Every structure is written in structure tokens, then in C-alpha cells.
Amino acid sequence: MNSDWYKNAIIYQVDTAYFFDANNDGTGDLGGVAKHLDYLRGLGATAIWLTPFYLTPFRDDGYDVEDHLQVDPRFGDVADMVMLLEEAEELGLRVIIELVLQHTSSEHRWFQEARKDRNSPYRNYYLWADEPPEHDDPPMFPGVEKSVWSWDDAAGQFYRHMFYHHEPDLNLACPQVIKEIERVIVYWLRLGVSGFRLDAASHMVKQAGGGDIKGGFHLLNHLRDFVSVRRPETILLGEVDVPPRQYCDYFGENDRLHMLLSFALNKHMFLSFARKDARPLAKAIAGLPLPPSRACLANWLRNHDELDLEDLTPAEKRDVIEAFGPAEEMHVYQRGLRRRLATMFDNDMQRIAVAYAVLFSLPGTPIIRYGDEIGMGENLDLAERNAVRTPMQWDGTANAGFSQAAADELIAPVITRGPNRSRLVNVSRSQIEERSLLHLISRMARTRLGCKAIGSGAWRVLETKIPAVLAIRYDGDGETLLMVANLSDKKAQVEVGEADIERLTELLADKEYAKSGMLKAPASFPVNGYGYRWFTLTLRSA
Known part of the structure; x- marks a missing residue:
């Protein structure tokens, strides 16, 4: 039994509705996910994170849950989920599901009962007020929602909603709500899930x-x-989108979260990419608190939401927007970009590759977003964050091999225009092309799985005196690693002068360098523009 399996994992995020349509009704489903588990295992994934598949009006991509104990019919049924879990276990894949308990859908039975009567036992499940408080948090979606409070005629009161008005906040100080949450957790644990992603965890705590x-x-x-x-x-x-100094509050002493999504690293990673300067990211890494022994960070390049740039300074935010989202239609919620990874990097394979090399080099566990491994793009014609939620592009046939349904019945249109259209960017083509992004990321992922010190060791950013070069050293789990990445287009000569290093043995690189293989310390070695080199280090005997 490996109780710390998550510290050396590759997590693949699957949007259930957009991944594969097994019954050809136009919507992705659990049966479709199950059908492609072998593809995910071949990529190097060891766990999958499923976006919500619960009963839902689907006004917020399934995060508006109507019943946490039912599978929405459009995604299948409980038997489909059991089969997915069974097949995943056979392949050695763990399954993480969403625990969306900061809010429910306004169509949830609890909320409908709460609205009817102030004396209803469900009234205390939500947050109500005769008059909204004078000071409260701003809405999570400025420009879409004006306030976190909305009036409900049936209830005769205002109710609180941090997110959309159709997603009322749960009263998590109510003991009966906690009992309901326990029922949900036990149900899915018994079916065999390996973990829960706590959506909006910092808001839950509040x-x-x-x-x-x-x-x-x-x-x-x-x-x-x-x-x-x-x-x-x-x-x-x-x-948990909070400053790193607060991470320890969420980890506790190995008695709260096991993993925490590090928004701070994500934001500063894109600042470094935009400036072609590793120093903002290096500073952010150096500022991370060391998690307790049973905890680690989780990192990603892009996810199912916007690229959140909050907490960057106005100048930093401007630099990221100019580099990756110059057009107004690419912006959302006055704080972020609604774009996919490949298009932000102008489909430049070298730049995308070094971004992944950085991701896999960061302290913690990497998460890959579905479709990013083949270079999918966004559809800016779709509203808000839906721009980055389009059908997975499996092949060059109609509907990109996602579904046999008519095109107008699909949950979202397939991308059919531009350089990221499905005829050009798809899994089938990527599997055939020897030097495709898919093969590159797969090789990187499998190599990363062997680097256990990244998940469980101590890290230290090394000074290279070259602003564009990021160098991180890891010590732990019986190994020492050095991960080097060049964020600029100019070749760099990197010197490593660590006194305790005897030699460097190359694990992975963007190309075969003339002196690849083994280097004696003190070492000086080249790294191409947008290049990367990973080494295991042999230390001098004491």
C-alpha cells in the first residue's frame, strides 16, 4: 500500500462532458472516459481528475450540482462510474473526483425546500439575510454578477452566492450540512475513488x-x-488561491489537505514565460514554505478556468496580457485570460515544450489538462470560460472523432478553423508523428515519474547568473536531481558550482547535446534557446 502515491503522480484532468461521447448523443460521458483510459496510461498519467458528472442543470459546466449522489443521465449512470473505476484500477490509474460543497445549484432539493418556509429544516443549510451586510467579498465573476447577495421572492430574503446567482452558498457551520457531506464522501469512497478535489476550498473554510x-x-x-x-x-x-505564507494553514500538521493547487507558482510561471526571465518564478519557488511530510503542492499550466492573474502587480499583469492575451476578447472577469496553452505560445513547439519542462520540474505533482498534450486551442466565440472547454480532438474526421452525433447536437462546437483545427491537431496524427508534442510530453511524463525526489525531497533554486535560466536542485528519497530550463530564445552556457557534486548524468534534454551523458563537476554546459536539461547528480563522498 502506497499511502503517499500522490507525491509521485502525473494527474490528467478530464472534462467529462467534452472528452469522448460513447453513446453518440453529443455529450461526453463516463463510458467515453473509460474507453480511453489506456490512452491516458500510455501518456504516462497515473491518476485522472474528473470534472463533475453529478446531476446538474449544467449552467456552470456541472459545478452547479443538483444532487451529489446521482450521476447525471447525460453522463451515464452509477454502473458506468463503477465500470470506469474498475477499469482504471486494472490499469493502475487512480480516480480523483470533485467535491463541490461550497455551493449547490439553486435547483437542489435542499435549496428548494429552504425557500418555501423559514421554519424548514433546510433553511439553515444556506446563508440568508433580511439585508445584505454592508461589507462582504466582491463577486467571483465581476462583470457577470453585481453582488454576492441576491433576493429570492419565495424565501422573502437575500441569499449569499460567492459564484453565480444560481449557485447559493452552503452554510458549512451547520452540523446537518456536515452530516450531508459525510454521506456524499462515504458513498463515493465505497465505490472506489482515490481522492476528492475540494472546489473553492478557501471559501469553504471561510x-x-x-x-x-x-x-x-x-x-x-x-x-x-x-x-x-x-x-x-x-x-x-x-x-486554494491564497498567498504562499498561508499554505501551511491549509496543510496543517499532516491533518488537513494532502495537496494544494499552487496558484502563486502558476501566475509567476506565466510572468516568467512572458518576460523570458526565470527570476519571478525562481523568487516564487524560493518563497514557498516546505509542506509537512505527508503533503505536497500540485501544479499546472492551464486548467478549465481562466488564467488567473490576480495578485500580480499592474505592470506584471500588463506584461502577461501583452504576451499571451493582447486582444480584448481573450480577457475575462477583469483578472485573467481565457486561452489554451498552445495558442498563447503561438503554437511554437519549443516554447510549449520548455513550459512543460518547467511544469514537471516544479516542487510537487504536475497536472495535465485534457487536449493540451496535443496542442488544442480555444474557441473565443464561446462565452466566458467555455472558450477553453471544447470537444477533445481524437482524429481528423467529422466532430474530431469525439461523437457520431450531428454537429448541431454537440455539447460544444468542435474547433474547425485556424491552425488548431481538429483536422490538423488531433490524437491520431500526434501518435503517428514521431516528433509530435504528444510523444514529447509522454516521454517527459514517464521520465518525471522516476524523479521521486521532486515529490518528496527538499528543493533549492540555484543561482546561474543568467536571468533566463531556471535551475532547481532536489535532494531526497536517496537521489539528487538538477532540473535546468532556458526561458529565452538565446542559447546559454550554464555553470554549476555546487561543491558537493562529483558528476552529472543526463536524464532528459530537448536535444542530444554534444557532451550529453555524463559531466564532471564543476560543470559548464550549454542549454539551447527554449531548451531544458535534467540530470541526476552523484555527490562526493563525505
């Missing part, structure tokens, strides 16, 4: 504390205890 974050961390302690007693290998992965 709501559990009655508006006070510090007073709400007991919720994470409770959830950790609850899953650990029943299935010790189960993980809690939290969506």
Missing part, C-alpha cells in the same frame, strides 16, 4: 468559520479524519 477563515479550518481537520479512518490512501486536493 463559510465553516461563519465568515472567519481562522475559525473554519476545523472543517479540513474533520474531512481529513473522516476519509483517513475509512480509506487511508484517499487524498484531499484543495483549490
Whole structure:
């Protein structure tokens, strides 16, 4: 039993609705995910993260849950989920599902009952007010929602919603709500999931504390205890967009979250990419607190939401937007970009490759977004974040091999125009082409799985005196690693003068360098523009 499996994993994020349509009704489903598990295993993934498949009106991509204990018919049924879990286990793939408990859909039975009567037992499941408080958080979607409070005629009160008005916030300080959450967790644990992603985890904590974050961390302690007693290998992965100095509050002392999505690294990674300067990212890495022994960070390049640029300075935000989202239609929520990875890098294979090399080099566990491994693009004709939620491009046939349904019945249109159109960018073509992005990322992922020190060791950013070059050293789990990446288009000569290094043995590189293989320390070696080199280090005997 490997209770720390998540610290040396490659997680692949699957949007259930857009991945593959097994019953040809136009919507991706659980049966479609199951059908392509071997593809994910071949890529090098060891776990999949499924976006919501629960009963839903689907006004927010399934994050508006109507019933956490039902599979929405458009995605299949419980038997389909059981078969997916069974087949994933046979392939050695773990399955992480969403635990969307900061809010529900307004169509959820709890909310409908709560609206009817102030004396309903469900009334206390949500947050109500006769008058909204004078000071509260701004809405999560500025420009779409004006306030986090909306009036409900049936209830005769205002209700709180951090996100959309059709997603009322749960009262996580209510003991009955916690009991409902326990029922949901036990149900899916019994079916065999390996982890839960806590959507909007920092907001959950605040709501559990009655508006006070510090007073709400007991919720994470409770959830950790609850899953650990029943299935010790189960993980809690939290969506927590807070400054790194607060990470320790969410990890606790190995008694809260197992994993935390590091928005700070994500933002500064794109700042470094935009400036072709590794120093912003190096500074962010150096500023990370060391997680407790049973915890780690999770990192990604792009996900199912916008590229969030909050917390960057105005000048930093401007640099990222000028580099990766210069057109107004690429912006969303006054804080981010609604673009896919490949298009942000102008489909430049070298730049995309070094971005992945950086991702796989960061402290923690990497997450790959479906379709990014083949270079899919976005559809800016779709509203808000839906721009980055389009059908997976499996081949060059009609509907990109996603579905046999009529094109106008698809959950979202396939990308058929531009350099990222499905006829040019698809899995089938990528598998045939020896030097495709798919093969490159697959090789990188499999190599990364052998680098256990990244998940469980201590890290240190090394000074190279070259602004564009990022060099991270890892020590732990019986190995020492050096990961080097050049974020500029100019070749660099890197010197490593660590006194305890005897030699460097190359693990992976963007090309076969003339002196690849083994280098003696002190070492000086070239790295191409947008190049990368990974080494295992042999240390001098004490």
C-alpha cells in the first residue's frame, strides 16, 4: 500500500462532458472516459481528475450540482462510474473526483425546500439575510454578477452566492450540512475513488468559520479524519488561491489537505514565460514554505478556468496580457485570460515544450489538462470560460472523432478553423508523428515519474547568473536531481558550482547535446534557446 502515491503522480484532468461521447448523443460521458483510459496510461498519467458528472442543470459546466449522489443521465449512470473505476484500477490509474460543497445549484432539493418556509429544516443549510451586510467579498465573476447577495421572492430574503446567482452558498457551520457531506464522501469512497478535489476550498473554510477563515479550518481537520479512518490512501486536493505564507494553514500538521493547487507558482510561471526571465518564478519557488511530510503542492499550466492573474502587480499583469492575451476578447472577469496553452505560445513547439519542462520540474505533482498534450486551442466565440472547454480532438474526421452525433447536437462546437483545427491537431496524427508534442510530453511524463525526489525531497533554486535560466536542485528519497530550463530564445552556457557534486548524468534534454551523458563537476554546459536539461547528480563522498 502506497499511502503517499500522490507525491509521485502525473494527474490528467478530464472534462467529462467534452472528452469522448460513447453513446453518440453529443455529450461526453463516463463510458467515453473509460474507453480511453489506456490512452491516458500510455501518456504516462497515473491518476485522472474528473470534472463533475453529478446531476446538474449544467449552467456552470456541472459545478452547479443538483444532487451529489446521482450521476447525471447525460453522463451515464452509477454502473458506468463503477465500470470506469474498475477499469482504471486494472490499469493502475487512480480516480480523483470533485467535491463541490461550497455551493449547490439553486435547483437542489435542499435549496428548494429552504425557500418555501423559514421554519424548514433546510433553511439553515444556506446563508440568508433580511439585508445584505454592508461589507462582504466582491463577486467571483465581476462583470457577470453585481453582488454576492441576491433576493429570492419565495424565501422573502437575500441569499449569499460567492459564484453565480444560481449557485447559493452552503452554510458549512451547520452540523446537518456536515452530516450531508459525510454521506456524499462515504458513498463515493465505497465505490472506489482515490481522492476528492475540494472546489473553492478557501471559501469553504471561510463559510465553516461563519465568515472567519481562522475559525473554519476545523472543517479540513474533520474531512481529513473522516476519509483517513475509512480509506487511508484517499487524498484531499484543495483549490486554494491564497498567498504562499498561508499554505501551511491549509496543510496543517499532516491533518488537513494532502495537496494544494499552487496558484502563486502558476501566475509567476506565466510572468516568467512572458518576460523570458526565470527570476519571478525562481523568487516564487524560493518563497514557498516546505509542506509537512505527508503533503505536497500540485501544479499546472492551464486548467478549465481562466488564467488567473490576480495578485500580480499592474505592470506584471500588463506584461502577461501583452504576451499571451493582447486582444480584448481573450480577457475575462477583469483578472485573467481565457486561452489554451498552445495558442498563447503561438503554437511554437519549443516554447510549449520548455513550459512543460518547467511544469514537471516544479516542487510537487504536475497536472495535465485534457487536449493540451496535443496542442488544442480555444474557441473565443464561446462565452466566458467555455472558450477553453471544447470537444477533445481524437482524429481528423467529422466532430474530431469525439461523437457520431450531428454537429448541431454537440455539447460544444468542435474547433474547425485556424491552425488548431481538429483536422490538423488531433490524437491520431500526434501518435503517428514521431516528433509530435504528444510523444514529447509522454516521454517527459514517464521520465518525471522516476524523479521521486521532486515529490518528496527538499528543493533549492540555484543561482546561474543568467536571468533566463531556471535551475532547481532536489535532494531526497536517496537521489539528487538538477532540473535546468532556458526561458529565452538565446542559447546559454550554464555553470554549476555546487561543491558537493562529483558528476552529472543526463536524464532528459530537448536535444542530444554534444557532451550529453555524463559531466564532471564543476560543470559548464550549454542549454539551447527554449531548451531544458535534467540530470541526476552523484555527490562526493563525505
